[in-house]
Amino acid sequence: MKAKLWGTRGSVPSPGPETIRYGGNTSCVGVTLSDGSLLALDAGTGIRNLGLSLPEEPTRLHILLTHLHLDHIQGLVFFAPAFRPQTEIVIWGPASPEASLRDRIARYISAPLSPVEVRELPCDVSFRSTPETEWEIGPARIRAASVSHRGPTLGYRIDDGEDSLAYIPDHEPALGADLDTLEDEWISGFGLARDASLLIHDGQYADSEYPDHLGWGHSSISHALSFARRTGAGRTVLFHHDPLHSDERLDLLGAEAQDRWVAVGGTPEAVELAVEGAELDAHTRAASPLPTA
């Protein structure tokens, strides 16, 4: 199983010369399963380039949305395969007692925010709330679970053979909790990320920025590393970069994260910052997991 990062930015697209290396597109990860089929994790603006990379032949695609904040769905109406009648798209997302997934997404894909309506999309599109139990897509077993963020929000785990990928891009597990002392079962997202080969996790804020953003639904670098350590992730990719963080700032944060990881006994290559366009192997366990106690 391989993952390609099509959008690594959080909150709002941030194009410009100061973000050109880590990227300015918002959340989207393409996952190629062992049988060659493709999943898209989130549909931020990064999904536009994912769509452009796909051949124009009949395709069935699954898009797994963590939640419906704009930075995770904004690319849907610019996703080229959605405008091809030969494409079948299944969109998965969190259930809500308020309205169906289709109706909630249609608030964005409708006037005046969008030039097209959901019913006008030429592709065969369907919407499904994620089930409480594990389900299968091709050779992969998929799990979704609610995680600590603002509004109904999911994290995903994809197991394909020996490979496992946990994707929790918007997550504040340390809200009102001490991640270093809390029992495993009381940590948001723990069941998804436990012993994952590859963990793609929220790392939006520098530690110094977090106090001013308490409760906004995101992690500091330290919290993301604590979560990775507690869950025993093999390789951790810090994701959902703050739109105010330039490449230079992210270089510093990445070096700081690796130093901290090394300081607690890890190897530097096991922690990295997400770079738009990067391709990751979900099989690689870059380092032995750190002691979780």
Next chain:
Amino acid sequence: MPTASQKPLELILARNLMSALSTPAFLVDEGGILVFYNEAAGMLLGKSWEELGTVGAEEWGALFGPFGRDGEPIPYDELPLVVAVRDDRPAHANFEIHSIDGTRHQVEASAFPIQTAHGSRGAIAVFWPAAENGTGS
């Protein structure tokens, strides 16, 4: 989706909130099993959650009660937390509880179910010192 190694998020968030409150609060899971009480509740009972360990319903009743005005133990099925989980509705009661050292406390307890898109996840109860006129059922 709760997994075998993790509590449902709604219970996690409830525990996090309760941990920050100075009001005694108790949390049960969807099976009615007590899974947490906060520091304020620990002060009321004279034993913290971390100190208590696993306690069955019978032992809990012997240690802490609750007891009705007649001094008799209140049946488990009538406790507000149990009613909230079982019947998916809020419940309220006045009763007496005992601290581990035998100190008696008259309290009012209000419990409400934790409802989610996937059904009930458990219930929360908060305790207050009983009003002088003993309102409540």
